[in-house]
Every structure is written in structure tokens, then in C-alpha cells.
Amino acid sequence: MLLGVDASAMSLMQAYEAAAQHDPSYRAAYYNAEGGKENRILGRAGLLPSVTGNYSKTQNRNTETYFGKSGAQDYQSLNSTVQVRQTLFNLDAWARYKQGTAQSAQAEDQFAAATQEMILRVAGAYMEALLKEDQLALARAERDMYVEQIKVNELLFKKGEGTSTDVLETRSRLDLAEAQVLEAQDELMSAKDTLSSLVGQEVVALDHLRPGFRVANDDLKPFEEWKKTALEQNPDLKALAKGVEVARQEYNKQRAGHAPRVDLTGTYGKTGSETSSTINDEFKVRSIGFQVTIPIYQGGAVSAAARQAAAGQEKARQDLEIQQDKNLVELRRNYNQIVSSVSRIDALMKAEESANLLITATQKSIRGGVRINLDLLSAQRQLYTAKRDLAQARYNYMISALRLRAVAGTLSAEDVRLMSAHFE
Numbered sequence: 001m002l003l004g005v006d007a008s009a010m011s012l013m014q015a016y017e018a019a020a021q022h023d024p025s026y027r028a029a030y031y032n033a034e035g036g037k038e039n040r041i042l043g044r045a046g047l048l049p050s051v052t053g054n055y056s057k058t059q060n061r062n063t064e065t066y067f068g069k070s071g072a073q074d075y076q077s078l079n080s081t082v083q084v085r086q087t088l089f090n091l092d093a094w095a096r097y098k099q100g101t102a103q104s105a106q107a108e109d110q111f112a113a114a115t116q117e118m119i120l121r122v123a124g125a126y127m128e129a130l131l132k133e134d135q136l137a138l139a140r141a142e143r144d145m146y147v148e149q150i151k152v153n154e155l156l157f158k159k160g161e162g163t164s165t166d167v168l169e170t171r172s173r174l175d176l177a178e179a180q181v182l183e184a185q186d187e188l189m190s191a192k193d194t195l196s197s198l199v200g201q202e203v204v205a206l207d208h209l210r211p212g213f214r215v216a217n218d219d220l221k222p223f224e225e226w227k228k229t230a231l232e233q234n235p236d237l238k239a240l241a242k243g244v245e246v247a248r249q250e251y252n253k254q255r256a257g258h259a260p261r262v263d264l265t266g267t268y269g270k271t272g273s274e275t276s277s278t279i280n281d282e283f284k285v286r287s288i289g290f291q292v293t294i295p296i297y298q299g300g301a302v303s304a305a306a307r308q309a310a311a312g313q314e315k316a317r318q319d320l321e322i323q324q325d326k327n328l329v330e331l332r333r334n335y336n337q338i339v340s341s342v343s344r345i346d347a348l349m350k351a352e353e354s355a356n357l358l359i360t361a362t363q364k365s366i367r368g369g370v371r372i373n374l375d376l377l378s379a380q381r382q383l384y385t386a387k388r389d390l391a392q393a394r395y396n397y398m399i400s401a402l403r404l405r406a407v408a409g410t411l412s413a414e415d416v417r418l419m420s421a422h423f424e
Helices: 012-022 026-045 090-156 164-199 223-233 235-258 301-368 375-410 414-418
Strands: 050-066 069-089 263-273 282-293
Touching: 012 026, 012 090, 012 164, 012 414, 026 090, 069 375, 090 164, 090 235, 090 375, 090 414, 223 301, 223 375, 235 301, 301 375, 375 414
Parallel strands: none
Antiparallel strands: 050 069, 069 263, 263 282
8 A cells, every 4th residue: 555564563353353352342242242141041040940948046035924923934936947939830930931032142143243343343443544544645745746846936936937926826735735744644643543442552553455456256246145144144133033022022921910820839847946835846847739829900000011011012023124124225235335346446446557657657758858856746646646546445345345244144253354364
């Protein structure tokens, strides 16, 4: 590209790996996914046996009065119980189990989407910084052209072949070019700072795109294939589909408020000195049986909660359809950008070749006395412009290719590795 490569340059793959360790948004998504995994266990807990234990020890004083005389007796009461309960029929617990499973799967899909989003942010920031480097090089080339031009104008003015207006006009353009260089430097610094905030370290230099880069044929497969893949694998759609299932189980859970519950219970208990009349007596109780709970009426709360959950389920379905439509529009837009990039990159490559030929021809004309150095600077500026536009077209293609894969749900670290190989 337009600037030299530093020995300590950060590659695109290194930027991705650093962001995976330091990017706060990505780390937050990771821990959110870790917490979401526990929903499966939380939902399953209602179907597994539960064991509870109780133990109490009480110090008592019993005071009795006989014929005007009082007597006190101190003793301790002990009570210990262990109960095991196993659900046999509980529609609420079954709905919670299915809901927890769906929530865990949803958390995984959300993390997959966050991973793809992180890749896009890192790649976008990386290529934005490269583009700002190219724009800075172009601004410097334009400034150098005006520096040379003002020398020519001043020389002609001294010889009486030029005017002061020419000098002032060129000086004004040079001042503007200097301001554009400073602005380009600020924009480059801002772009590097953005990338640094993602990777958690200062970015000094970056790898540059290898010459001769072209569009990959894999990206040009028919749109219908991309569409099919997107509908099946897009993590956002999969997460929303899980959200529909979560909402459906929420409805089942609320509706279960009308259903009976059957539990198998087993109890082992031991008491000692429970009352003053049983001091030093110990009792053991062992029991096993069924417990049936039948809800009768709760003020209409169950029906209202069920209707509310049904509305939430329909909303989840609509959210899924909305996101599906958005994804297909985004998929088509990125696909069209990739297709148009083929001809655009080819045209800009020819423009770069023409600019190189112009420089060669201008150098020969200067040696022959036909052209001056200012003409060479103008030709060099044209080459820098062509290089910048070509680089921007290639960056736009690469970002569109990554976004296309993200919408299709196939974007991964392997895509970053393959794309990083195009830089040096």
C-alpha cells in the first residue's frame, strides 16, 4: 500500500486474538453465555428429587405450682427431620425444564452472534486504520505537489514571467493542503485508538494488503445458496427461534397453574422430650406416601398470567419474522456489493497501471526537457489517488465478504485467518 510496513506491525489475526481476550463487549457476552448455560440445570432441578433436613434444639423451663408452692423443671427438646420429595406429575416443572433447555441454547446462539459481531468490529477498525493511512499518504503527496509548485511560481515571478496572484493562490492551496495533512493525521490517530481499545494494547503499525488481491470465487456462489444457509445457520435467527420456544414454555408454565401436582414423599423424623409429659421419651417416625395438590381458585391470576404469556409468545414470533426480513435485506445488500466489487476492483487496478505508466512517461519527458518536476508530482498524486481508491474498494469488499458470512451464520476465526493471509 502507500506506507511502509513496520517490523512490529500487528496482523489482522493478531488483532482478532487480542480482542478475544480484551474487548469488554465480547468478554461481557462470554460471561453472559456462561451464566446462560446454567438455565438447563436450573430447569431440570424441578424434576429431580429434593432433600430437606430440619433440626431444632430448645431449652425449656416448666414451672408448676402445688398448694401455693412452685417448682421448676428444666429440660431440652430435640427435633430432627429428613424429607425426600420426588415429583411424579408436575406440568409447571416440566415446562421449566424445557424452558431452561431453550434458554441455554439461546445463550449459546447469542454468544455466537456476539463472536461474529466482534470479528466485524475488529476487521472494520483494522481496515479503517489502513484506509486512514492511505488518505494521509495522499494528503502528503498533494501538499508536496503544492510545495514544488510554489517554488516554480516564485521563480517565474522573479523572472517576470509570473504574477503575484499565482504565488498567493498556490500559497493558499498549500496552507489548505497542510491543514488536510493535519486532519488526516488526527483521523489516523483516532482510527488506531479505536482499534487499540478493542485489542487492549497500543497499535503502532499494521500489515498492509498484498498487491494483486482479487475477489474470491467462493463469495460469488448463487444468492439462493447464501439465503438458504442464512435461514438455517444465522445465530440471531436461531436465538430468536429459541426465544419463541422460551415464550411457549412460559405459556405452558403459567397454564400449569390450573393443573394438579403429584409428589412422592418420604420422611424420617426423631423427637425427644417434646413436652413436659414426655421428658426423656424419644419417638421415631418413618413415613412414605403421595401428596396431591389441586389448585382451585387464585383470584383469576392464573388465567391472566396465561393470557399474558400467550401475548408474549406471539410477540416473539413477530420479532423472529422481523429479524428474518432484516437479515435477508442485509444479505442481499452485501452480496450485491461483492458482485459489483469484481468490476470495480478490476477497473481501479487498470487505473493504477495507467497512473504508473503516466509517471514513467513524465519522467522521460522531464529528461527530454518537455515536462517539469511539477508535472511528475501531479502524476504521482494521480497514482496515490488510484492506489487509495483501489485499497478502499478492496477493504469494502473484504468487509462485505465478512458481513455476508456473518449474516449467513458461517463467519469464524478461520475466515479471519484466511483473510489475514492477504496482508503482509
